[in-house]
Amino acid sequence: VMPRHAYAGSLSLAGDEASRGRFTMLTVDVADTDQVLATLAGADLLWLESPTNPMLEVADLLTIISAAKAAGVTVVVDNTFNTPLVCRPLELGADVVLHSVTKYLAGHSDVVLGALVTSNTELRSRLLRHRTLHGAIAGPFEVWLALRGLRTLALRVERSQTNALYLAHKLRLDPALTRVRFPGLPDDPGHQRAADQLNGFGSIISIELADVAAAEALVAAVRVWLPATSLGGVESLIERRRRQSGEPVTVPEALVRLSVGIENPEDLWADLEQALAPLRPAERSTR
Numbered sequence: 001v002m003p004r005h006a007y008a009g010s011l012s013l014a015g016d017e018a019s020r021g022r023f024t025m026l027t028v029d030v031a032d033t034d035q036v037l038a039t040l041a042g043a044d045l046l047w048l049e050s051p052t053n054p055m056l057e058v059a060d061l062l063t064i065i066s067a068a069k070a071a072g073v074t075v076v077v078d079n080t081f082n083t084p085l086v087c088r089p090l091e092l093g094a095d096v097v098l099h100s101v102t103k104y105l106a107g108h109s110d111v112v113l114g115a116l117v118t119s120n121t122e123l124r125s126r127l128l129r130h131r132t133l134h135g136a137i138a139g140p141f142e143v144w145l146a147l148r149g150l151r152t153l154a155l156r157v158e159r160s161q162t163n164a165l166y167l168a169h170k171l172r173l174d175p176a177l178t179r180v181r182f183p184g185l186p187d188d189p190g191h192q193r194a195a196d197q198l199n200g201f202g203s204i205i206s207i208e209l210a211d212v213a214a215a216e217a218l219v220a221a222v223r224v225w226l227p228a229t230s231l232g233g234v235e236s237l238i239e240r241r242r243r244q245s246g247e248p249v250t251v252p253e254a255l256v257r258l259s260v261g262i263e264n265p266e267d268l269w270a271d272l273e274q275a276l277a278p279l280r281p282a283e284r285s286t287r
């Protein structure tokens with residue numbers, strides 16, 4: 001059982017394996033707890049991501065993980081967006097936590113690395129054996145870069161989350177946008193859950209514009225924000241997600257994902273502001 005929205009690579013990998021007949025894959029809206037619970041009977045593995053990439057849907061991790069464990073389902077949580085400072089899924093009962101270390105943990109967009117974390121020693125041995133035999137062994141330089149990054153994780157996460165909250169409040173008032181998705185906004189559908197279960201609201205904001213042309217124009221007009229596909233680094237990144245072919249078609253075409261970095265928040269807002277100004281309805285109709 002996979003989230004209908006998640007990191008596109010996870011969905012594609014699972015989809016490829018499912019189409020080769022290795023397993024049956026069901027996708028669910030992780031924010032809809034009843035829907036997730038209804039799929040657990042007979043499931044082997046539940047893969048969770050919360051908030052989801054890039055839709056920022058928030059799952060009731062506590063309820064879902066408890067129910068999955070009671071049903072004997074192995075639970076994997078991709079905790080990349082949260083980092084261990086914001087959510088600790090092993091403590092909620094998850095079997096395995098996955099991090100793209102490439103993102104916040106290393107934090108400087110200069111290393112590609114991943115981590116699986118488990119407190120189950122038998123599972124750990126199996127994962128370690130798989131890793132050793134299949135060759136995905138971390139290089140010493142990558143590990144060194146990741147350890148360098150980890151030293152400032154707390155400071156970086158604190159700053160990027162503060163920046164994201166500041167920007168989300170500005171963005172929600174901007175007439176160029178049709179929607180702002182960010183669990184830190186009080187009217188976001190995931191707000192209460194995130195406030196109850198997470199130790200912060202993260203640093204990813206997804207915004208929606210009127211159409212693809214407006215979304216592309218925004219990405220082309222920013223100067224401080226870098227147009228790039230990764231996230232979780234010190235520099236702020238911006239991307240229209242559907243430009244990637246692997247992205248689920250239920251992700252709106254004009255959705256732009258912002259990975260908020262640790263720069264001066266006024267600089268970040270000023271840059272977005274100048275890029276959004278010509279895209280506001282009043283401006284567009286006079287052109």
Ligand SMILES: Cc1ncc(COP(=O)(O)O)c(C=O)c1O
Nearest residue numbers: 007053078080081100101102113
């Ligand atoms: C939630 C999530 N998990 C995993 C990954 C995979 O990351 P990596 O680049 O380290 O393969 C990403 C990348 O965007 C992601 O967003």
